[in-house]
Amino acid sequence: MKPEAVAQLQAREFAxxxxxxxxxxxxxxxxxxxxxHEGKQAMVYSRIARRLRETGHDSFRAYLDWLESSRDPTEWQEFINALTTNLTSFFREQHHFVELARLVREQPAQEWKIWCxxxxxxxxxxxIAITMADALGVGGRFRIWASDIDTRVLQVAQRGIYKLEQLKPLSPEQLRRYFLRGKGANEGLARVKPELQRHLQFLTLNLIDxxxxxQETFDVVFCRNVMIYFDHATQRKVLARIHRVLKPHGTLFVGHAENFSDVRDLFRLRGKTIYERL
Known part of the structure; x- marks a missing residue:
């Protein structure tokens, strides 16, 4: 890190x-x-400084000493939450949903199990749920397990309430079919309809645990824009375990910046950032 950047950090609220x-x-x-990596110092300072304020510590060393000596998992979860990145949007990387719809329409009679x-x-x-409902009907036979390591974002997901501007990638028909528009104080918001939400189960899950x-094996796994935060050894470990919970010839969707050519014994590239389980 450049000396001037270090000096800027040291001039902040906490040493x-x-x-x-x-x-x-x-x-x-x-x-x-x-x-x-080293370039994340400013981000780490900013996010963990909030934990110092929340917990009443006056230095990073004091906070980290307390964190490591604590047996309460609550602050460990807050520490992890603070350092996770949650960039997302509806129908991001659209071609994945086109391919998912194609797969489902080829086998509409089966019960589909999908892990996000x-x-x-x-x-x-x-x-994913909208894609499945478009293909099979909202009463179709599909279940989606939606997990994340960050408990705060999962609470938002479970509520299923979004600003209308966030829903612009949806067609007017999808918005009408799957969301309830807010009125009065909730003007400009929309909530996922219960008949769609019932297909989803939310759970906290750390991929390196x-x-x-x-308890399931899945037809499809979405693991997108996660592996970019892992080193090679961790990637290999997680992919091997995803391989175990995917059914033979099941489909793995990954992020646009992720390439797993070195796990050819586990997955075969079948399309743009789309892999088949071997």
């Missing part, structure tokens, strides 16, 4: 040293698999 950053980097890697492994604030799993709270 900040390379040792603080390194310690945070090791902790988040150990607990969430997230690999932070980085649900964030819900736009992705609801996009040894035991995932999943």
């Amino acid at each position: 900040w040293t390379p040792a603080d950053f390194e310690r945070i980097r090791q902790l988040i890697y150990r607990h969430a698999g997230i690999s932070l 492994s980085a649900a964030s604030t819900g736009e992705e799993p609801y996009s 040894e035991h995932w709270p999943l």
